[in-house]
Amino acid sequence: MFGFILPADLLKSASVAYIHYLSFMLCFGALIFERISLKPSPNRKEAISMVVADIIYGIAGVALLVSGIYRVIKFGQGSEFYTQNPIFWTKIIVFASVGSLSLYPTITYVLWAIPLSKGTLPVVTETLVSRLRLIINVELVGFASIPFLATLMARGVGLG
Numbered sequence: 459m460f461g462f463i464l465p466a467d468l469l470k471s472a473s474v475a476y477i478h479y480l481s482f483m484l485c486f487g488a489l490i491f492e493r494i495s496l497k498p499s500p501n502r503k504e505a506i507s508m509v510v511a512d513i514i515y516g517i518a519g520v521a522l523l524v525s526g527i528y529r530v531i532k533f534g535q536g537s538e539f540y541t542q543n544p545i546f547w548t549k550i551i552v553f554a555s556v557g558s559l560s561l562y563p564t565i566t567y568v569l570w571a572i573p574l575s576k577g578t579l580p581v582v583t584e585t586l587v588s589r590l591r592l593i594i595n596v597e598l599v600g601f602a603s604i605p606f607l608a609t610l611m612a613r614g615v616g617l618g
Contacts (some may be wrong), residue, residue: 465584466493470533474525474527474528474529474532474533475529475533476524476527477521478522478525479615480521481518481519481521481522481525482518482522482601482604482605484514484515484521485515485518485519485522485601486598486601486602487600488511488512488514488515489515489594489597489601490598491507492512492515492563492590492594493591493594493598495507495511496587496590496591496594497582497587498582498583498586498587499579499582500579500582501579502574502579505570505574505580505582507576508567508570509567509568509571509574511572512564512567515560516560516564519557519560522553523553523594524569526553539617540611540618541618543611543614543616544609544616545610545611545615545616546611546616549604549607549608549611551601552600552604552607553600553604555600556597556600556601559593559596559597559600560597562589562590562593563590563593563594566586568588
C-alpha cells in the first residue's frame with residue numbers, strides 16, 4: 459500500500475530511522491523504569507519487572523545499534539559524513555560507555571532471576587540499590603547526551 463505512495467527506498471530509510479528512534483526511546487524508558495523502581499527488598503512482582511525492564515533495555519539497545527549501523531552504511535548521509543566527524547565518534551564512545559556500564563545492572567538482574575526461578579526473592583541491600591542507582595543515573599545522563607550530539611552532527615558541527 460505505502461509503496462504506491464512512497465518510493466520503496468524512502469520507506470526503507472524511514473523505517474530504519476523509526477526503529478532507531480523507537481529503540482532509543484525504549485532504552486531510555488527502560489532505564490527510567492529501572493531507576494524509579496529500584497528499592498531494597500523488592501517483592502516478587504517488583505523484582506520480575508526489573509528483570510523484564512532490563513531485557514527490554516537489552517533488546518532495544520541491540521536494535522538501536524543495528525539500526526544505527528544501517529543508517530550510517532546504507533540510509534544516512536553517506537558513511538564519510540559520519541566517520542569523518544569527531545562528534546560522531548564522541549556519540550559512539552558515549553553509547554559504548556553506557557552499554558558497558560549496563561553490564562553491572564544486567565548481571566545483577568540475571569543473578570536475581572536465579573532465586574526468582576526457584577520461588578525465592580533476591581537479596582537486595584541498600585548498598586546494592588545505591589550502587590545501581592548511581593550507575594543508572596550515569597547511564598541516563600549519557601543517553602540524554604546522545605540526541606544532542608546527534609543534532610550537532612546532523613548540522614555538520616565537527617566537520618571543520
